[in-house]
Amino acid sequence: MVCAVVGGRDFPPGFKFGAATAAYQIEGAWNVSDKSPSVWDSHVHANPDRIIDRSNGDVASDSYYKWKDDIEIASKLGLHFYRFSIAWSRLLPKGFANYISEDGKKYYNDLIDGLLEKGIEPLITLYHWDLPQVLQDLGGWTNPLISDWFADYARVAYSLFGDRVKIWITLNEPVMFCDIAYNTGALAPGVYSPGRGSFLCNKHSMIAHAKAYRIYDEEFRPKYNGKVSLANQIMWFEPATEDDVEITEIARQFMAGMYSHPIFSKEGGWPPVMERIIAEKSKKEGLNHSRLPPLTQEEIELIRGTYDFFGLNFYTSRTVLTAKEEEKIGPWPYKGSSDIDVHLTVKPEWKNAGTKWFFIYPEGLRKLLVWLKKEYGDMEIFITENGLASYDIGLDDHDRVEYYKEHLEQVLLAIQEDEVKVTAYTAWTLIDNFEWLDGYRSKFGLYQVDYEDPERKRTPRASAHYYASVIKCHSLDIDNIISDEL
Template sequence: MMNYMGYIGVLGVLVQAERRFPDGFKFGAATAAYQVEGAWNSSDKAPSIWDTFTHHQSENIADGSSGDVACDSYNKWREDIELASELGLHFYRFSISWPRLLPNGFSNVISEDGVRYYNDLIDGLLEKGIEPVATLYHWDLPQNLQDLGGWTNPLIVDWFKDYARIVYTLFGDRVKTWITINEAIVVCEVVYTMGSFAPGISSPGLGSYLCGKNILLAHAAAWRLYDEEFRPMYHGKVSLTNQIFWIEPYSEEFIEEAELTMQYAAGFYSHAIYTKEGGWPPTFEKYIAEKSKREGYPRSRLPAFTEEEKEFVKGTYDFYAVNYYTSRRARALKPGEAAGEWPMFGAGEIGVFLDVHPDWPQAASHWFYVNPPGLRKLLVWLKKNYGDIEYMIIENGYSTSERDLNDIKRIQYYEDHLEQVLLAIKDGVNVTRYTAWTLLDNYEWTDGYTSKFGLIDVDFNDPARKRTLRDSARFYAKLIETHSLDDINMV
């Protein structure tokens, strides 16, 4: 019979085993071009929609700032790679600036300077043993293409495919993991439903849906291009990534409202790709068709997929990439009630009230409430809806307002969410990667420099943009080194 101390010893081993990540699980960190590169008009780079938006509508930015210099990673890429190496990252996710590589947005003019910059970055990462993971589009559309209608113009499907061909040709021999489009729901909803992000056009329920369909077709065109022409040579993987808030019901009587919201929040940019039937989520498609008819429209505001388009988009994935930060609760609207403080995810459109649980603490960002179990629930929901495929967490992180190097809350956020990832893996979800957002404090869109997500502090008052590791960076480095949440010793 095992004595008490022996039992405790075995129990300790079991606890450690439960909080150890599977062999082959990869840890990385992410950034995005507009948020870190700066050099907005260096060489022959042309303006993006965010250059135009911040220069001409600075009143929409919390501190009136822009990404003109940001972290100056265009010039300090070597230092960023050294920091990524110091953390022991398995991979580094960055994005390619469309207007830096193709100054007029079209593939007839390729910037030699843009090619040099991304070649240097990719080669520098590989020299340090860090896998480059590249995003084709992280919100910085060439202004020249926006002037032609941007994501609401169906011709953008071909423009994006042409851009993807250039990128795959230039960098596909070394980049093996690709994200086509980052967070389509932000590109379409925060822009056209909320009018908050560049280019700042408000067209809820019309422009937002045109944007959504075109993004799905553009992603599919880029995936099929890689699959047919580049995969035989380079054997890489391609998918898009979705930011998804976990939506849970206020109570059991509102399960239907929560599920309908999830079909908007996740299904809008997933159902067409990851299901056997393709097209829009049926419950959502039916709801919008009936509502459009009541509003007097001759047809649904949600543009239909032809059968040919359904087949074109269906199955265009090699994995499911998800960005998770926060959660909401859903219930039916009361008479005369608005949709709550977060009208995204179709809350106003589908008659659902969204808010947060009073026990969820708030981070620095106004939209950000902490609910770690939501990540596990979301991963399980994704597997249930889209199958037993590979899932990658491509962004997860925590915002503060202070430049505190002893960032205890960020460490706690990471530990709590990574524990939920382990629980999801035990639930049978095939999660293979985790990506911290972000490597560096950066330009946080309409928050400017007031929200700080970085593992590494950046002094934006210093012309040299001095970088300093936070305690969370040391925590993350130890996690990567030990592959476990239990073996981390910060001393």
């Protein structure tokens, strides 16, 4: 492979490239040793029809046994870091911190040590949607005590792995395990409670994150000097017409602001426009109190400022129209709770990817990065997920190559022209995985996984060669790609 020398599209010194996975999506071994069921284990077993191909994560990519293969792949790609998640129910099978699984501890220690031996930095996500079922039986994220349960779990993880792990994500995409889960009932835990369960989950997840951050800050940062934040998935919203500018900004607050304003804004608390609208809607519904649980001043102060960087997951965008009554939908394209009067659509030139919710608009990433800087200040931004879903097109995934190229170009423009402090980029995902409701139909992997093969053979796609070339050259100026390098 030859790196160009023309310059101009080089990433800054110290910029890091990585790839990500999540425990339930790749590990398999769902009932090995003393691991207990997670809400996703329970959900897919009880409701196989919810998954488009009636599959599950019982074996998935078999990474519980194939973790050495995953490390080898990460090494061949030249990754600076590998983001993976801990399965809470594998490390703490009873959900609580009074019993730590020796098997779970060994698995994650082996993975961490194996990565470090290859010079790859481990980045751990504490929670990627797979709550222990024993905690869901007690109310899960709608129980206010969960913030303490999560804080105890975080302390265990920091104690066991903090000497080697310097970057932590507390929660991955609360917009998904709160808003989408409770407003549709489709995702685990399969509870349908629009506008109520979702808002309880919102509040308790913010407090859980804050407690986990404070524990690290007070007990572990002096020893290990790491960084902690959460990862928010945010769609970029832009107005469909000039008349939709105001409603578009409101939509941004309902998606991005709900999980960012309490943490990253100077004043803290819920976005004021969100509080006002939900209070008004609740009153019209005949309720004496807003469905959005208030944050006390003590809780506002607990949550505010609990970050060392902004973790951003970005995939797609929407245009926003003021909705007619029959068109009202939530901030995502689903029917359910509708506290915001918008209709989401896309521009005709935006290409559809390999799943119905996914439309490609690379410029949306740069615009979102600029908006985040304007909204919350000149903070470090860590892109914790970005990638393309496609149906199984084999190894010649040139659409994914183009997706990465176009989005990395937008990241570079945001850095060079808009002076946004983006310091890292994470490809989703390292290998094909169980893609939640889409089962194994949607493929995100840089590496293809053969699910017909008991060995779950991993094979690099064209996108893996491209990404490895970008990493090696630290630049988008790449002359050619030699396919046999991986």
